[in-house]
Amino acid sequence: MIASNAAQHWADILELRPEVRASDGSVGELQMSLHKAVYQTVDVPYRKVEYYGNITEPTPNLVGFFARVARRLGTNADAPALFHLDQGMGGGKSHALVGLYHMASSPEGFFATDLGQQVYAEAARGTGEVDLIGAVTVTLTADYFSPGSTSEVFGPATNLFERFIWALVGGDMDRYQRYVAGGPNKGTLQQALTDAGRPVLILLDELMDYVLALADVAHIDTMPSEKAFLNALLDACDDVPRVAFVVVMIRSELDERGYPPAAVDFRDYVAARLVRNGQTVAVTEAQDFSAIIRRRLFELPDGELPLRDLTRRYTAADPAWRQHVFDKLGANRGLPGFEERAVASYPFHPELMRLVREEWSQVSGFQRVRSTVAIFARTALYWVTEHKASRWAPPLIGVGDIPLTVALEQLLSSGLLLGNDRAIQGYRAVANTDVTSTDGRSGRAVNVDVALRRDGVTVDQPAPAVRMATALLCYSIVSRGRGRRGATKAELMLAIFGPAGAPVPYPAAEEVFNKLTGDDGLGALEVTTPTNAPARYHLSIKQTLRMYFTAAMAVVPPEARGELVWEQAQKLASKGVFYNLVTVDKPAGEEPLEKVFEGVDSSETRLVLLDPRRWTLLNGKDSASRDDITALLGLGDHPLRVDNAASCVIACVNTQRRDIAFKRAAEVLAWREVLKQLTNDSEDEVREARGKHDEALAKLRRDAERAYQHFAYLVRAGELHVEFKRFDDDTRTALNGGHVWTALVEAGRATLPAGLSASYVAALLEGFDRVLTPREIVQSFYKNPSFPLITSTDEIRRVLYDLLNGGWELVDAENNPLSIATPEQISINSINQALRRRPEQPTTSPGPQPVTPGGTPGEDDQNTRSSAPDDRADHDPTKSSSAKPAGPTVYKRYTIQLANRSITGADARDQAWQLFRELAKVIDNANSADHQLLTLHLTLVTAEGHQGAIAAKAQALGSQVRVEDDDF
Known part of the structure; x- marks a missing residue:
C-alpha cells in the first residue's frame, strides 16, 4: 500500500511492458491478426491465452459481448446467435476475435484470466454453468484467401462454403465431400452443424476484403452463390442450438478504400440479414480509451495508485490559477471532480484523454485505440526514460507533453488528417518550424524558451514554451465542434500548470504565454475573437480554407448529399404546362x-x-x-x-x-x-x-x-x-x-396550346365501336394513351365545337340533336349527351336518283353529281372551278429510297405510317390529281405470321411477290 502523503511519480509505480521498451515505443504489432493467432504463421505473443488476458482491459462492452457469445455456445439459454462488428479501422474488432478464439479453443485458460472471470460470471448469470469444453472453432480469415483459389489451410476448398465445411470437419475428406455434395443450402448446413455434436463458434474476419476480390470482373459471376451461402449459413446458425456466428464487415463509409457498387450491394444484403436476426456490436467506446491504453502499455501495479496525494497537490492551486485557468475551462474540466477523472486517465491528464475521447475520436479517419496507443506508447517511453535519467517529467502526461521529437509522425498519421496530404505536410512543417525540430535544437518555441531563461523567467520546467506550443498544435489539428478552432488562453496555460511540490507561478506562466503569442513568438499563429467569448488561438497552414474544406469533406454524412440534391431538385422543378x-x-x-x-x-x-x-x-x-x-x-x-x-x-x-x-x-x-x-x-x-x-x-x-x-x-x-x-x-x-x-x-404524344386538331380527334373517336359522352371523351385524354396530352380542358371544348360545325352533332338521351351556339355551351362533363356524326340528309333533284338500301344517296351517286358540271362543259378545264393554267403539263419523278430502316421503335413505326398515310392520301385524291405511273419496291422483314394480307393485296395490283427466309 502506498502512503497517501507520498509524492511518488507515476513512472516509479507503473512499469512499461517489455514489448513497449523493446520496440522503442512502437508496441510491436498494434493490430492483432486472427489469422496469425489461429494458424500461427508468425510467432505473435497474443497467440497465448495468458498474454492476451494480461493485456486486455475488461471493458463493459467487451465483457458483455464475450458473455453473450459464451452463453450461446455453453448453455441452452435463449441467446442471440449472430453478431456483426462494423466499426472502422482501429476499433478493436480483430482483438475481440482473437479473444473469442481463445475462449472457445482454450476455455479453461481463458476463464482463468481477469477478463475471463468477468465473462464467465456474466454468462453464467441465471444459467448456472457455461460449458465450452470441446467447442469447435471455424475460423475464416477472409483477408488471407482469394475467390476460386485453394490454400494450404483449407485444402481443396475454393469458395466460402467449401472453406467453411473444411474447417468444420477438421479436414476429414470423407465428411467434407459428403457435405459439399449436398450443396450450400440451409438443410446441408444445419445437418453439418448438428453432426458436429459440440458447440460451434464461427469467426468470419474481414469479409469485405474477400468481397472486394469477388467484385472483380474475373469472379463477379460467383458473387450470387457466395451471397446465397452466407444467407443460408446465417439462417442455419440461428436455428441450430449452441452455434454462434461473428462477422467482421466494416461499414463502407468507415473504410478508407471505399467499395465498388457490386461490393456495396453484397454488404447491404448481408448486413440487412444480420440486423434482422442478430446484433451489431461495438467492442470499444470512447470512454474505454484510458483503461485500454494503460493496460496495453503498463504492467498491472501491485499497489494502490497515489491518486489521493495527486489530487491534493492539484487542488492546492493558488487563487490566480483557479480564477484565470481552472474556472474558465468549463464543466467537468476544472478542479471539481478532478480525482474521479484522474482515476480513469492515470498516468495521463484528464484533459488529454478528454481531447482524445470527445474530439479526436469524432474524426472518422482516427483509428481510435490503435492510433491512441501508437501516440501514447512513444510518449510514455520518452517520459519514463527522462524520469529514470533523473530529468524532469510531468506528474501527469498532458496535452502539451506529447514529445513531437519522437511522436510527431504517429500524431500526423493517426487518421486525424486522413486523405489530406497537404494538411499533413503543412502541420509537419509548422511543428518543425514553430514548435521544435526533430533534434529539439531549433524552432520558434525553442527560441522562446531560450529567451525566457535569458530574461530570468523562473519556471520549474525545462521547456514550458515548447509544451504550450505542442498543446496548441494538438488543439489546432482538427475542428473542435460548434465552429470553434484552436484553444483558449486557459487551455494553453493549463498545459504548463505545476501542482504543489513543483509549482509554476501564474505570472511566470503568463509571461510564457505572452512571449509565445507575441510578435516574436509563433509565426503560424492566428487569433480570432468571437463575440462574447474569449479569444482563440490556433496554428494555421497555407491554404487554410482548402485545408478546412478537405477536412469537412471527410466528415460529410453520405445521406446528407442525397438530401441536398433532392432538396435542390424540388426547388428547380417547374410544372410548365402540366397541370400539376x-x-x-x-x-x-x-x-x-x-x-x-x-x-x-x-x-x-x-x-x-x-x-x-x-x-x-x-x-x-x-x-x-x-x-x-x-x-x-x-x-x-x-x-x-x-x-x-x-x-x-x-x-x-x-x-x-x-x-x-x-x-x-x-x-x-x-x-x-x-x-x-x-x-x-x-x-x-x-x-x-x-x-x-x-x-x-x-x-x-x-x-x-x-x-x-x-x-x-x-x-x-x-x-x-x-x-x-x-x-x-x-x-x-x-x-x-x-x-x-x-x-x-x-413525339406526337402531346399538343401545343390551340394545337389539337378536330380531324385528329374525329379519327380517334371513329376508332370506338360506339358513340361517347362528352365526359367519356374528356376522360379519354387522361386514361387512354391513344389520345394526346392537352394543355387544358378548354382545348377539348374548342375541338368539340369544331366537330359540331363539321359534320358532328350532340344528342341528348332521346337522340334529339342539341343546338350549340358557342364552345362554352358544351357541357363537357355530361354523361346524358353523346357525340356522333350527323346522319346524311337526302337532297331533292329534278330526276330520279339511285339510292342505297338505306334510302340515302349513295357514295357513287354523290361522285356522279359532283362530276356532272364537267360533263356538261365537255370537260373544258377553263369552265371548271378548279381550272388549271394553260400550257404543257410538267411531270416529275419522285423516287424515295429507304434502305434497311429499323422500325422496332414506336417513333420509327409512326414515321413509317405517316409516309404510307401520305401516299394513300395523294393516290386517293384521284379527281383533282394527275398521277401517271407508280413503281413500288417494298421489302418488309417481319416474323412469320405478322405480314397480314400484303401479299394478296399486292398480287391484286399485278405485283410479283417473293417470300424468302431471312437470318435476321
Missing part, C-alpha cells in the same frame, strides 16, 4: 409501392418527380427503378391500380450524373461546415468561403438539372408499353415541365 407537379420521396423503410406512390394518380396532366436517392436510370443499376416506374403506369409484373396513367409523365435522374451531383452536394455541405468554423472577424476568409459555397451551389443546381435526363410515359403502338426517353441536350432537363412537354409534342 408531384414529388415522390424515398420511403423511410420497406413500404409497399401502393403507399409510396399514394396520391400520384389523378385526372389531370402531371409531371411526377422521383427522389434520386432511390430511383435512377441507366448505368446498369436501373432494373428496380424501371420496374417501379412501369408499375406506377399500370404495367409490368406487379402493376399498381391506376386510372389515369396516360396523363402521367415520370421524371427520373440518370445514375452516373446523379453521382456527379452527389459529389457536388458534398462540396456545398463542406463549404457550409467551413463557414460555421469561421468567425465574423476573418472577413476575407468568410467572403472567400461564401464565394466558394455559392459557386459550388450554382454548379450543384446545374448538375442536378443535367442529372434529370430521363422521362417516361405511356404509349400505345400496337401493344401498350412504357416509353423511356432521355434528353441528350444539356440545355433541356426533365425538371422543366416545359422541356418535357415540348419533347412529348415532338
Whole structure:
C-alpha cells in the first residue's frame, strides 16, 4: 500500500511492458491478426491465452459481448446467435476475435484470466454453468484467401462454403465431400452443424476484403452463390442450438478504400440479414480509451495508485490559477471532480484523454485505440526514460507533453488528417518550424524558451514554451465542434500548470504565454475573437480554407448529399404546362409501392418527380427503378391500380450524373461546415468561403438539372408499353415541365396550346365501336394513351365545337340533336349527351336518283353529281372551278429510297405510317390529281405470321411477290 502523503511519480509505480521498451515505443504489432493467432504463421505473443488476458482491459462492452457469445455456445439459454462488428479501422474488432478464439479453443485458460472471470460470471448469470469444453472453432480469415483459389489451410476448398465445411470437419475428406455434395443450402448446413455434436463458434474476419476480390470482373459471376451461402449459413446458425456466428464487415463509409457498387450491394444484403436476426456490436467506446491504453502499455501495479496525494497537490492551486485557468475551462474540466477523472486517465491528464475521447475520436479517419496507443506508447517511453535519467517529467502526461521529437509522425498519421496530404505536410512543417525540430535544437518555441531563461523567467520546467506550443498544435489539428478552432488562453496555460511540490507561478506562466503569442513568438499563429467569448488561438497552414474544406469533406454524412440534391431538385422543378407537379420521396423503410406512390394518380396532366436517392436510370443499376416506374403506369409484373396513367409523365435522374451531383452536394455541405468554423472577424476568409459555397451551389443546381435526363410515359403502338426517353441536350432537363412537354409534342404524344386538331380527334373517336359522352371523351385524354396530352380542358371544348360545325352533332338521351351556339355551351362533363356524326340528309333533284338500301344517296351517286358540271362543259378545264393554267403539263419523278430502316421503335413505326398515310392520301385524291405511273419496291422483314394480307393485296395490283427466309 502506498502512503497517501507520498509524492511518488507515476513512472516509479507503473512499469512499461517489455514489448513497449523493446520496440522503442512502437508496441510491436498494434493490430492483432486472427489469422496469425489461429494458424500461427508468425510467432505473435497474443497467440497465448495468458498474454492476451494480461493485456486486455475488461471493458463493459467487451465483457458483455464475450458473455453473450459464451452463453450461446455453453448453455441452452435463449441467446442471440449472430453478431456483426462494423466499426472502422482501429476499433478493436480483430482483438475481440482473437479473444473469442481463445475462449472457445482454450476455455479453461481463458476463464482463468481477469477478463475471463468477468465473462464467465456474466454468462453464467441465471444459467448456472457455461460449458465450452470441446467447442469447435471455424475460423475464416477472409483477408488471407482469394475467390476460386485453394490454400494450404483449407485444402481443396475454393469458395466460402467449401472453406467453411473444411474447417468444420477438421479436414476429414470423407465428411467434407459428403457435405459439399449436398450443396450450400440451409438443410446441408444445419445437418453439418448438428453432426458436429459440440458447440460451434464461427469467426468470419474481414469479409469485405474477400468481397472486394469477388467484385472483380474475373469472379463477379460467383458473387450470387457466395451471397446465397452466407444467407443460408446465417439462417442455419440461428436455428441450430449452441452455434454462434461473428462477422467482421466494416461499414463502407468507415473504410478508407471505399467499395465498388457490386461490393456495396453484397454488404447491404448481408448486413440487412444480420440486423434482422442478430446484433451489431461495438467492442470499444470512447470512454474505454484510458483503461485500454494503460493496460496495453503498463504492467498491472501491485499497489494502490497515489491518486489521493495527486489530487491534493492539484487542488492546492493558488487563487490566480483557479480564477484565470481552472474556472474558465468549463464543466467537468476544472478542479471539481478532478480525482474521479484522474482515476480513469492515470498516468495521463484528464484533459488529454478528454481531447482524445470527445474530439479526436469524432474524426472518422482516427483509428481510435490503435492510433491512441501508437501516440501514447512513444510518449510514455520518452517520459519514463527522462524520469529514470533523473530529468524532469510531468506528474501527469498532458496535452502539451506529447514529445513531437519522437511522436510527431504517429500524431500526423493517426487518421486525424486522413486523405489530406497537404494538411499533413503543412502541420509537419509548422511543428518543425514553430514548435521544435526533430533534434529539439531549433524552432520558434525553442527560441522562446531560450529567451525566457535569458530574461530570468523562473519556471520549474525545462521547456514550458515548447509544451504550450505542442498543446496548441494538438488543439489546432482538427475542428473542435460548434465552429470553434484552436484553444483558449486557459487551455494553453493549463498545459504548463505545476501542482504543489513543483509549482509554476501564474505570472511566470503568463509571461510564457505572452512571449509565445507575441510578435516574436509563433509565426503560424492566428487569433480570432468571437463575440462574447474569449479569444482563440490556433496554428494555421497555407491554404487554410482548402485545408478546412478537405477536412469537412471527410466528415460529410453520405445521406446528407442525397438530401441536398433532392432538396435542390424540388426547388428547380417547374410544372410548365402540366397541370400539376408531384414529388415522390424515398420511403423511410420497406413500404409497399401502393403507399409510396399514394396520391400520384389523378385526372389531370402531371409531371411526377422521383427522389434520386432511390430511383435512377441507366448505368446498369436501373432494373428496380424501371420496374417501379412501369408499375406506377399500370404495367409490368406487379402493376399498381391506376386510372389515369396516360396523363402521367415520370421524371427520373440518370445514375452516373446523379453521382456527379452527389459529389457536388458534398462540396456545398463542406463549404457550409467551413463557414460555421469561421468567425465574423476573418472577413476575407468568410467572403472567400461564401464565394466558394455559392459557386459550388450554382454548379450543384446545374448538375442536378443535367442529372434529370430521363422521362417516361405511356404509349400505345400496337401493344401498350412504357416509353423511356432521355434528353441528350444539356440545355433541356426533365425538371422543366416545359422541356418535357415540348419533347412529348415532338413525339406526337402531346399538343401545343390551340394545337389539337378536330380531324385528329374525329379519327380517334371513329376508332370506338360506339358513340361517347362528352365526359367519356374528356376522360379519354387522361386514361387512354391513344389520345394526346392537352394543355387544358378548354382545348377539348374548342375541338368539340369544331366537330359540331363539321359534320358532328350532340344528342341528348332521346337522340334529339342539341343546338350549340358557342364552345362554352358544351357541357363537357355530361354523361346524358353523346357525340356522333350527323346522319346524311337526302337532297331533292329534278330526276330520279339511285339510292342505297338505306334510302340515302349513295357514295357513287354523290361522285356522279359532283362530276356532272364537267360533263356538261365537255370537260373544258377553263369552265371548271378548279381550272388549271394553260400550257404543257410538267411531270416529275419522285423516287424515295429507304434502305434497311429499323422500325422496332414506336417513333420509327409512326414515321413509317405517316409516309404510307401520305401516299394513300395523294393516290386517293384521284379527281383533282394527275398521277401517271407508280413503281413500288417494298421489302418488309417481319416474323412469320405478322405480314397480314400484303401479299394478296399486292398480287391484286399485278405485283410479283417473293417470300424468302431471312437470318435476321
